[in-house]
Amino acid sequence: MAVESPEGRAARRINLDAIAYGGDYNPEQWPEEVWEEDVALMREAGVNLVSLGIFSWARLEPRPGEFDFGWLDRVIGLLHEAGIRIDLATPTAAAPAWFLAANPHVRPVTADGTVLGYGARQTYCPSSPEYAEAAARITSELARRYAGHPAVVLWHIHNEYGCHVSRCYCEQSVLAFREWLAERYKTVDTLNSAWGSAFWGQLYSSFDEIDAPRLAPTGVNPAQELDFRRFSSDALLRLYTRERDIVRALDPDVPVTTNFMAGLSDNVDLWRWAREVDVVSTDHYLTAAAPDNHIGLSLSADLTRSLAGGQPWLLMEHSTSAVNWQPRNVAKRPGEMARNSLAHFARGADGILFFQWRASRAGAEKYHSAMLPHAGTDTRLWREVTALGADLAALREVRGSIVPAEVAIVWDWESRWGMELGFKPSVDLDFRERIDAYYERLWRAGVTVDFVHPGADLGGYKLVVAPSMYVARTAWAESLRAYVRDGGTLLASYYTGIVDENDAVHLGGYPGALRDVLGVRVEEFLPLLKGQQTTLAAESAAVQAATGSATRWAEDLALDGAAAVLRHEDGPAAGKPAVTRHTFGEGTAWYVATAPDPGTLDAILRAACADAGVQPPSGLPDGVERVQRRGADGTVYEVVINHTGTDFVLSGTGRDLLAGGTPVDSELTVPAGGVRVLAVGGL
Ligand code: GAL
Numbered sequence: 210m211a212v213e214s215p216e217g218r219a220a221r222r223i224n225l226d227a228i229a230y231g232g233d234y235n236p237e238q239w240p241e242e243v244w245e246e247d248v249a250l251m252r253e254a255g256v257n258l259v260s261l262g263i264f265s266w267a268r269l270e271p272r273p274g275e276f277d278f279g280w281l282d283r284v285i286g287l288l289h290e291a292g293i294r295i296d297l298a299t300p301t302a303a304a305p306a307w308f309l310a311a312n313p314h315v316r317p318v319t320a321d322g323t324v325l326g327y328g329a330r331q332t333y334c335p336s337s338p339e340y341a342e343a344a345a346r347i348t349s350e351l352a353r354r355y356a357g358h359p360a361v362v363l364w365h366i367h368n369e370y371g372c373h374v375s376r377c378y379c380e381q382s383v384l385a386f387r388e389w390l391a392e393r394y395k396t397v398d399t400l401n402s403a404w405g406s407a408f409w410g411q412l413y414s415s416f417d418e419i420d421a422p423r424l425a426p427t428g429v430n431p432a433q434e435l436d437f438r439r440f441s442s443d444a445l446l447r448l449y450t451r452e453r454d455i456v457r458a459l460d461p462d463v464p465v466t467t468n469f470m471a472g473l474s475d476n477v478d479l480w481r482w483a484r485e486v487d488v489v490s491t492d493h494y495l496t497a498a499a500p501d502n503h504i505g506l507s508l509s510a511d512l513t514r515s516l517a518g519g520q521p522w523l524l525m526e527h528s529t530s531a532v533n534w535q536p537r538n539v540a541k542r543p544g545e546m547a548r549n550s551l552a553h554f555a556r557g558a559d560g561i562l563f564f565q566w567r568a569s570r571a572g573a574e575k576y577h578s579a580m581l582p583h584a585g586t587d588t589r590l591w592r593e594v595t596a597l598g599a600d601l602a603a604l605r606e607v608r609g610s611i612v613p614a615e616v617a618i619v620w621d622w623e624s625r626w627g628m629e630l631g632f633k634p635s636v637d638l639d640f641r642e643r644i645d646a647y648y649e650r651l652w653r654a655g656v657t658v659d660f661v662h663p664g665a666d667l668g669g670y671k672l673v674v675a676p677s678m679y680v681a682r683t684a685w686a687e688s689l690r691a692y693v694r695d696g697g698t699l700l701a702s703y704y705t706g707i708v709d710e711n712d713a714v715h716l717g718g719y720p721g722a723l724r725d726v727l728g729v730r731v732e733e734f735l736p737l738l739k740g741q742q743t744t745l746a747a748e749s750a751a752v753q754a755a756t757g758s759a760t761r762w763a764e765d766l767a768l769d770g771a772a773a774v775l776r777h778e779d780g781p782a783a784g785k786p787a788v789t790r791h792t793f794g795e796g797t798a799w800y801v802a803t804a805p806d807p808g809t810l811d812a813i814l815r816a817a818c819a820d821a822g823v824q825p826p827s828g829l830p831d832g833v834e835r836v837q838r839r840g841a842d843g844t845v846y847e848v849v850i851n852h853t854g855t856d857f858v859l860s861g862t863g864r865d866l867l868a869g870g871t872p873v874d875s876e877l878t879v880p881a882g883g884v885r886v887l888a889v890g891g892l
Contacts, residue, residue, distance in 0.1 A: 222464070223362050223363050223464055223488060223560075224294070224362045224463075225257065225258060225294050225362055225560075227257050227601075227602065227605055227608070228554070228559055228560060228561070228601045228602070228604055228605055228607070228608050229257060229258040229294075229523060229559065229560025229561070229562065230254075230255055230256055230257055230258065230560070230561055230562070230597070230598050230601045230602075231251070231256040231257060231258040231259045231260070231293070231562050231563075231566070232256075232259060232260065232526070232562045232563035232564060232565050232566045232579070232580050233259070233260045233263055233526065233562070233563070233564050233565040233566060234247070234259035234260065234261050234284075234565070234566045234567075235263070235264065235265075235565060235566070235567075235569070236261075236280075236284045237262075237264075237265050237268045237280070238567075238569055238570070238571075238572070239567065241280070241283070243567075244283070244284060244287055245287065247566065247567060247581075248287050248288060248290075248291045248293065249291075250581060250586065251288075251291065251293055251566070252291055252292075252293070253595060254580065254591075254594050254595045254598045255595065255597075255598020255599055255601065255602055256293060256566075256580075256598065257292070257293060257294055258293070258294045258295070258296055258362070258363075258560065258562065259288065259293060259294075259295060259296065259566060260296040260298055260365050260525065260562065261281075261284065261285070261288075261295050261296065261297055261298060262281060262297060262298045262300055262351075263298040263300060263302065263365065263368050264300060264302065264303040264330065264368070265281070265298075265300045266300035266301065266303055266304060266305050266347055267303070267305035267306065268280065268281075269281065269300060269347060269350075269351065270305065270347050270350075271305075272307060273307060273308070273311070274346075276350050278350075278351075278354055285355070285358065285360060285361075288360055289358075289359065289360035293360070294360055294361075294362045294363075295358075295360045295361045295362065295363075296362070296363040296364070296365045296466075296525075297351070297355055297361045297363070297364055297365060298364075298365040298366075298367075298368065299344070299347065299348045299351060299352075299364070299365070299366050299367055299452050299456070300347060300351075301344040301347065301348065301366075301367045301448075301452065302330055302331055302367050302368035302369070303330040303331070304332065304333055304340065304343065304344075306327060308340075308343055309327045309332055312337075312339045312340070314337075314379070314381070315332075315333050315334055315337045315339055315340050316332055316333075316334070316379075317332065317333065317334050317335075317374045317377040317379065318334070318377055318378045318379040318382075319378060320376070320378050320421075320422070320423045320424050321423070321424040322378070322423065322424070324379075325374065329373070329573070330373065331372065331373040331374050332374075333374070334374075334377040334379050334381055334382055335371075335374070335375075335377055335382070335441065335444040335445050335448060336377065336379075336381050336382045336384070336385035336386075336444050337381055338381075340448075341447075341448060341451060344367075344448065344451075344452060345451055345452065345455060348366075348452045348455045348456065349455050349459070352364075352455055352456045352459040352460055353459055355460075356459045356460035356463075357460065361460075361463060362463060362464075363463065363464055363465075363466060363488065364453075364456045364460065364463055364464070364465045364466070365466060365467065365468065365490075365525075366449055366452045366453055366456070366465060366466070366467040367448070367449065367452065367467055368467075368468060369468055369469075369470055369474075369492060370445040370446075370448070370449055370467060370476075370477060371441075371442070371445050371474065371476035371477050372470065372474065372476075375441055375442075375445070375474075375476035375477065376421075376437065376438070376441040376476075377441075378421040378423045382421055382444070383419075383420055383421050385440070385444060386419070386421055386437060386440050387416045387417065387419055389436075389440040389443065389444075390416055390419060390436065390440075391416050393436070397413050397414065397415060397416055400413065400416075400419075401413060403432060403711045404430055404432040404433055404436075404711060405430070405432060405711070405713055406430065408430070409430075411430060419433075421437060422434045422437050428630075428631045428632050431627070431630040431631075431632070431712040432711040432712050432713070434626075434630050435623070435626055435627055435630065435710075435711070435712055438626040439478070439623070439626075441476075442476070442477040442478045442481065442482075442622075443481075445476075445477055446477070446481060446482060446485065449467055449482070449485065450485055453465050453467075453485065453486075464487035464488045465486060465487050465488075466486050466487065466488040466489070466490045466523065466525070467482075467486060467490070468490050468491060468492050468525040468526060469482065469483075469489065469490065469491040469492070469513065469516070470491065470492055470493075471491040471493075471509050471512045471513040471516060472491075472493070472505070472508050472509030472512045472513075473492070473493065473494065473509065475622060475625050475626070475629075475640075477622070478622040478623070479516050479622065480516070480621075480622070480662045482516075483516040483517065483518075488517075488522070488523060489513060489516050489517035489520075489522040489523070490522060490523035490524070490525040490560075491509065491513040491516075491522065491523075491524065491525060492524075492525050492526035492527065492564070493506060493509045493510070493524065493526070493527050493553070494526075494527060494528060494532055495527075495528075495549070496535070497531070497532070497535050497537065497538065497539035498535070498536070498537065498539070501649075501832075501852075503548065503549065503552060503834070503850075503852055504645075504648070504649050504652050505645070506549060506552055506553070507552060507556060507648075507652055507834065508644075508645070508648050508652075510524075510552065510553045510555075510556035510557065510558065511556055511614075511657070511658055511659065511660060512620060512660045513556075513557075513558075514556055514557035514612055514659070515620075515659045515660040515661065516660075517557070519557075519611055519612070519659070520557075520611070521557055521558070521559035521608065521609060521610075521611070522557055522558055522559070523558060523559065523560035523562065524550070524553045524558045524560060524561050524562060525560075525562050526562060526563060526564040527549060527550070527553070527561075527562075527563055527564070528541070528563060528564065528577065528578050529541070529546050529563055529578045529579060529580055529582075529590055529593075529594060530546065530578035530582075530590060531576070531577070531578050532577055532578070533573070533574050533575075533576040533577040534577075538576065540578070541578075543589060543593070543882075544593075544882040544883065545882075546590075546593055546594075546597065547593060547596070547597050547600065547884060548850050548852065548882065548883075548884055550597055550601075551600070551848060551850060551884045551886075552834060552850050554601075554604065554607075554848065555612075555834070555836040555838065555848035555850065556612055556657075556836055557611065557612045557838070559608045559609065561597070561601060563579070563580055564577070564579075565577070565579050565580070566579060566580050566581060567579055567580070567581045568581065568582050568583050570583075578590070580594045581594075600867055603866055603867055603869065604866055604867070604886060606840070606844075606866075606888070607838055607840070607846050607866070607886070607888075609840070609841065610838040610839055610840040610841070610844070610846060611838065611839055612657060612836065612837065612838050612839075613657070613837065613839055614657045614658055614659040614670075615656075615670060615671045615672065615821075615823050616651065616656055616657070616658045616659075616670060616671065616672045616673075616674065616818075616821075616823055617658060617659045617660065617661040617665075617667065617670040617672075617673050617674070618644065618647060618648060618651075618658050618659075618660050618661070618673075618674045618675075618676065619660075619661055619662075619663050619673065619674070619675040619676075619677075619678045620644065620660040620661070620662070621662060621663050621678060621680060623680045623710065624640060624663075624677055624678050624679040624680045625640040625641075625677070627679045627680045627708065627712055628640040628677065628679050628704070630712065634734045634736050635734075635736035635737075635761070635762065637736065637737075637739075637761040637762065637804075638704050638762075640677040640679070641677075643676035643677045643702050643704075643804075644676050644677050646676065646804065646810065647674050647676045647702070647810070647814075649807075650807060650810050650811055650814055651674075651814065652834075653811075653831055654811065654814065654815075654825040654826075655825055655826040655829040655834075655835055656818070656823065656825050657836055657837070658674075661673070663675075663678055663681070663682075663685035663688070663689070664682070664684055664685045664688055665688075666688075667688065667689070667692040667697060668692070668695075668697075670697065671697070671698065671821040671822055671823050672697075672698045672699075672700065672817060672818060672820075672821035672823050673689070673692060673697060673698070673699050673700070674699075674700045674701075674702075674817075675689070675699065675700070675701045675702065675705045675706075676702040676705070677702065677704065677705065678701070678705040678706060679704055679705065679707050679708060680707075680708055680709070680710060680712070681705070681706040681707070681708070681709070681715065681720075681721075681722035681723065682709060682710050683709070683722070685722075686706060686722035686723055686726075689723065689726060690723070690725070690726050690793075692796070693726050693793045693794060693796035693797070693798050694793060694794030694795060694796060695794065695795055695796065696794070696795035696796045697796045697821075698796055698797045698798075698799070698817055698820045698821035699726065699796070699797070699798045699799065700798075700799040700800075700801065700813075700814070700817045701720070701723060701727060701798070701799070701800050701801070702801045703762050703764065703801065703802050703803065703804075704720075704762075705720055705723065706719075706720035706721065706722035706723035706724075707719055707720055707721065707722075709722075717730075718730035718731055718732060719731035719734070719764070723798075724769070725770075725793070726791070726793050726798045727771060727789065727791055727793075727798050727800040728768065728769050728770030728771030728789065728791030728793065728798065728800075729766050729767065729768060729769055729770075729771050729786070729789055729791070729800055729802075730766070730767050730769045731764045731765060731766045731767075731802070732765045732766075732767065733764070733765040734762075734764055734765075735762075735763040735764055735765055735780075735781040735782045736761070736762055736763070737759075737760060737761055737762060737763060737780060737781070740760075741760065741780065742758045742759065742760050742780075743758065743759045743760075743763060743777045743778065743779055743780035743782070743783075743787075743803070744756060744757075744758055744777070744778040744779055744780075745757040745758060745759055745775045745776065745777065745778065745787055745788075745803075745805065745809060746775065746776050746778045747774070747775055748772075748773040748774055748775060748776050748786070749772060749773065749774050749790075751772075751774050751790055751816050752774050752775060752788065752809075752812045752813055752816050757775070757805055757806050757808060757809030757812075758805070758806045758809070759777070759787060759803035759804055759805050759806065759809070760803075760804050760806075761803070761804040762802070762803050762804055763777055763780055763781055763782035763785070763787065763802065763803050764782060764785065764802040764803075765782060765785060766782070766785050766786050766787075766789070766802050768786060768789065770791055770793075771786075771789035771790060771791035771798075771800065772789060772790055772791070773786035773788070773789055774786075774788040774789060774790050774799075774813075774816075775787045775788040775805075775809070775813075777803070782803075786802065787801075787802055787803045787805075788800070788801050788802065788803070788805070788813060789802070790816075790820075797817075797820045797821075799813065799816075799817050799820075801813060830853060830855075830857060831853075832851070832852040832853035833849065833850070833851050833852065833853060833857045833879070834848075834849070834850040834851075834852060835847060835848070835849045835850075835859075836848050840891055842891045843890055843891045844888055844889065844890055844891025845888075845889045845890055845891070846866075846886055846887070846888055846889075847859065847861065847863075847886070847887040847889060848884070848885075848886050849877075849879045849884065849885050849886075849887070850879075850884045851879045851880065851881055851882060851883050851884070852882070853881060853882075854881045854882070855881050856878050856879065856880050856881055857878070857879045858876050858877070858878050858879075859876065859877045859878075859879055859885065859887065860875065860876055861873065861875075861876075861877065861887055861889060862874055862875060862889065863887045863888050863889035863890070864887070864888040865877055865885060865886075865887060866886040866887070866888050867884070867885060867886055870888075873887060
C-alpha cells in the first residue's frame with residue numbers, strides 16, 4: 210500500500226501485500242498460555258495485522274528506567290512465525306502509576322479547576338515537560354529494540370491524541386500557552402488588537418498576565434478561546450512529532466501513523482496533523498441510537514480519505530458489535546459488521562481493524578465487543594469475523610485504488626471551534642448540524658464527496674459546498690472567489706464567511722468575506738424560534754420545488770447582483786429571499802440563507818449540481834449505497850452496500866469479486882443487508 214502525504218512527501222509503504230485485517234492486540238491482559246491460541250485463531254480469521262502494545266507502558270517499564278521487553282519479544286516472535294504483521298505502538302497514552310505518583314503535578318486540570326485523577330488513561334498534561342521526557346524515553350527504548358524487525362510494518366504513535374484530555378488548564382499549560390502566544394503575536398499590542406481586548410477593558414500589558422480561558426464569571430474573550438483551542442491542538446501535535454521523530458530516526462524505512470478520530474472528535478485540527486503522518490488512520494464508532502448511522506460512518510470515511518489527500522488509508526479501530534460507552538450499547542445485527550467494514554473499504558480504506566482482538570475479562574472495557582467474544586468461537590460473531598477476513602482476502606486487487614469525487618464539502622476545525630464559542634445569534638447554529646444536513650442529502654442522492662480545507666486548491670471539483678464555514682481568513686475567501694470566477698460552482702449556507710481568524714466580524718453586511726461572490730448583502734440575522742417554520746415560495750424556475758418550508762434561521766437579505774430563487778412567505782423574513790443564485794465571473798454561486806426541509810434541499814442541490822455539470826446516479830433506491838474505486842489499470846470497482854430490507858439488482862457486467870470473480874453478464878443481485886463488489890473493465 211503506497212501512501213503519499215497531502216504535501217507530496219515521498220511515498221512510504223506498509224509492507225503488506227494484502228488488505229490489512231486485524232485489530233488492537235493486548236496480550237498483556239492474558240496469561241502467556243493464551244497467546245498461542247490467539248495467534249492460531251488470528252490465522253483462522255485471516256488476520257494479517259495487529260496493533261500491539263498500545264497500553265503496555267507499565268509492563269515495559271515496570272519501574273523508572275527499568276525495562277522488560279522479554280514478554281514483548283515472545284509475542285512478536287509468535288506473531289512473526291505465523292506471518293502476522295505488526296503495527297507497533299508507543300505505549301504513551303497510559304502512563305504507569307509510578308510516573309503519576311512521582312509527578313502528581315502532571316495530572317490534568319479542567320476549565321473549572323478540577324484536577325483529574327489516576328486510574329483511567331491519558332492522565333497527563335499535554336504541556337508537561339516531565340511527561341514528554343518520560344514518553345520520549347520509553348519510545349526510544351522501544352524503537353531501538355524493534356527497529357528493522359521484519360514483522361513490524363507500521364509504527365502506531367500513542368493512541369487517539371486528545372480523546373479524553375484535549376485541553377489542560379494547569380499552571381504548566383498556562384506557561385506554554387503564553388509562549389505559544391508570544392511566538393504567534395510577537396508583541397502584546399498585536400495580541401490586544403487581534404483579540405479585540407479593548408472590549409470589556411481586557412488590555413494586556415505583558416504576556417505574563419494572560420491566563421487560560423478557564424471558568425470565568427461570564428463568557429471569556431472568544432479570540433482567546435479560539436487561540437487556546439489552536440494552542441491545545443498544537444501542544445498534542447508537538448508530543449506526537451517528538452515521538453515520531455525518535456521512531457523515524459531509529460527505524461527510517463517503516464511508516465508512522467497515529468489513529469485519528471475523524472468526524473467523531475473535534476479536539477485537534479486534523480488538517481495540520483495529516484501532514485505529519487506517513488499513513489492516515491482513523492477510528493470510527495457508530496452512534497448506536499442514531500437512525501441511519503451508516504451515513505455518519507460514510508462521512509467519517511470520506512473525511513479520512515480527504516485527510517489522506519485521496520490516498521488509501523487504514524480504519525484502525527471500529528467495533529465488531531456493541532461498544533461499552535454509550536447510554537445503550539446496542540449490538541450490531543447479523544451482517545452489520547460486514548456492511549460497516551466494507552463501507553469504509555468502499556470509501557478508500559485499505560485496511561479494516563477493530564478494537565480489539567480478544568474481549569477483555571476485566572477492566573473498564575470488558576463489555577466492549579471484540580473479534581473474539583467472551584463466548585468464544587462457537588458464535589455468530591466469530592463466524593462473521595472469519596467470513597469478513599475471507600471477503601477482504603478476495604478483495605485484494607482493489608487495494609491502492611482511489612475514490613473519485615466531483616463534489617467537495619468545506620470542513621474546517623477552526624470554524625467548528627469558532628461556532629462552539631458562546632454568545633451566538635442562535636443555539637441552532639451548529640457546525641455539524643449543517644454539514645450533516647448537506648452530507649446526508651448528497652449521500653442519499655448517491656453523490657460521493659471529498660472534504661476540503663477552505664484554503665485548498667479547489668480546481669479539481671465541479672461543485673463546492675460550504676455549509677458551515679464560519680471562519681473565513683482573507684486568503685480562504687480569495688481562494689473561493691477565484692474558484693467561482695474561474696468557472697466553479699459554489700453553494701454556501703448561512704453563517705459562512707462571517708468572521709476572520711480572530712472571530713472578528715467582516716464588516717459591511719454579512720457574509721462579509723463572500724458578499725461579492727454571492728451577490729447578496731445581509732443587514733441582520735433573523736433566527737427562528739424553536740419549532741418555528743416558514744413557508745418558502747419559488748421565485749424562479751431554477752429550483753423545481755413550488756413550496757417548501759424552512760426552520761432554524763432566516764436573514765434580512767438584500768440582493769446585490771444575485772437572483773432570488775426561493776423567498777420566505779411568512780415569519781420574520783417574510784418577503785425576503787431565502788435562496789439566491791449569482792453568476793460571478795465564469796461561475797455560479799448559490800446562497801442558502803435558511804435551513805430548508807429535506808425535499809427542498811434536494812431540489813436546491815439538484816439545481817446546483819446541474820449548474821456544475823454533476824450528474825447524480827439515477828435509479829438508486831434510498832438506502833442503497835454505491836461507491837466507486839478506480840484502479841491504476843482503469844478497473845472500476847463498484848461497491849454496493851444494501852442497507853435496506855429488499856434485494857437490489859445492479860445492472861452491469863464484470864466480475865463479482867466476493868463470489869471468487871464469477872463473471873456477471875448483465876445483472877448482479879445485492880441481497881437485502883448484503884454487499885457486492887463488481888469489478889468492471891481493466892485486467
Ligand atoms: C477508542 C480507543 C480504544 C477503545 C475504544 C472503545 O476510542 O482508542 O482504546 O477504548 O475506543 O470503543
